[in-house]
Amino acid sequence: MDGSSFVFPNDPHVAWSIMIVLYPYITGLVAGAFVVSSLYHVFHQEVLRPVARLALVTALCFCAFATVPLLLHLHHPERAFNIMITPSATSAMSGFGIIYNLYMLLLVVEVWLVFRADIVVRAQTSRGPVGLLYRILSFGDRTTTEESRAADAWLIRWLSIAGIPAACILHGYVGFLFGAVKANPWWSTALMPVIFLASAIVSGIAGLVALYLFICWRRRVTPDAACVQSLARYLWVALIVAVSLEMLELLHMAYESGAEWHVLSMLLTERLAVSYGLVQVLIGSLCPFVLLLLAMRPQNNPKVVALLSGVASLLILVQVFAMRWNVVVGGQLFSKSFRGFVEFPLPVGGREGIIAAAVVLTLPLIALWAAGRLLPLWPAETTAERGI
């Protein structure tokens, strides 16, 4: 910049706030958790069996609430359904209705098929309102023959296969929403969908590790060390890919030094110094990289594996949130005049405040808790053991 600071008069109003940070964060957790479940159902990674069901139900619970931050963000939520019934063919955002609903449908059907045999058994053995609930959930189909189980397994496998590109599209599309905004040099890159997708997988695996370890701790059960170590390995690889892409994009911008690099470099070194340099790169990327490397050592005892993986996962969850924040909010901290920055004090209360964001992030966890009460998430609990 040339010494003067100048901001267009409408730019101080940051239009996309914490709720638009949460949406890609939540869908990222969905996509990543689904990938883990597919590693088991499609690629037969038996070592992941302890978390396979948890992964799928986690994906469903988070997906079910993915629209909540969007509804809180919209200034006319009562018209939200317009995006489904009158979508514009030229808008990347209008793909939301089809992509989200198809993926949600796929998740619901797959979860139902995975738990169907257990639901049938419980429908036949439970009494009262709980029994009624299971009978409703069985949709009137109480067959648990070998043939029906084989049909279930076949369908689950194919739904898992279809779900992998669907999850990639769901999240890659979110990245596309940003990457296709040519008005904003911080967003406008073809790498954005890939970066979002890679970080989605990272966050999903990290979220699953953290959830699994937390639930095991609450249930006073020893976590499956082989499973955790395997997840740590996947997480480590995914982290390397995600961070490499993020750094590649940044290096490309810096090396190219285009017309707007002067404002972007100031954004990075001044406005995002803490959330990008310290949180996203140092604490959220480098530390987990080392911790996961240590967690993967074969001579580790299970408690060390759990501790290292757990801490690394929590740091990665913070990293991905910081990445979303730095993209979404960071991209609005500089004016389109490219001559000045705006302030964005995040409110505590209100529709797009910290409290509302905390509630939005808590809702899927409550749903997961409820699902855990209703469905057998752990292989040892399954009354209709089928290996799925």
Added chain:
Amino acid sequence: MSFELNILNNGAGGCGSHNSTSSGCENHGTCGGCHEAPPERSRRDFLRRATTLAFGSFSLTLLPVPSGGTTPQQASAVAGGAATVSGAAAGAAVPEQDVLFGFLVDTEKCVGTGKCLTACRVENDVPEGYARTWVERFVHFKDGRVQVDLVPETGYAGSDIPAIDPDLVERAYFAPKLCNQCEDAPCNQVCPVHAAFTSPEGIELVDPDRCIGCAYCVQACPYGVRFINPDTGNADKCTWCYHRIKRDEQPACVEACPVGARVFGRLDDPESEISKRIKAIPTSVLKEHLGTHPKLRYVGISGEVI
């Protein structure tokens, strides 16, 4: 030199006037499953029906928008709604077909009175803290520094902005900003619900009954002219006073400008002032590299105006 003095220590001048489930056994719960029926048939039926229902629902979303997205009806509604603000009935003095409007800003004439800003705010009921149009002042100092700031609505004379010593200044000028009315408008492209649409005259408008307030258009506009109106929750922007031009009147800012720095007219009419001036003198557009093809053109700006 008087021009520079006007820019740096501007006394407000000008006229100052403006207008305002499955088949089979019913007792599965107790019989443990009906083995007479094919085992997976009911589930298959369910899945088949669910799939049909799902695809049926999604196919509905592919239906065209009832009114087509960019229609005279939508435009009339917007013109009528906005006309209510100015207290006049919507008219249709200008034919809707074969009309193409353009806007020319002559920075060599603008003296930064701020009259256009007040006129726009009053005419369009623009909330405080937001702007449909604004004027930037570019001051090049002799030591190489460039200062850019906003012209207040009162002009510099009525503000507490300290005057700049003219002896320190190499050159200076004003650059009024408003909607660029792009031919390939990114704001229109990204709107997911057809709330952003183009009028038959090529004016980018917002349908207040359809906007969901997602602000994607705000992000997509390279010129920062869109905002979410805190009073309505809708995307808001300069419309070149569409309700006025439908009555064959000039936009409020054009009418209020005391020095003729803002020129509005029909590009499809070779005899209009704007057509003649665009042919006669070099003009340029903002952020040309983005390929938005603005219909707002400038006289006398350099690359620093973006």
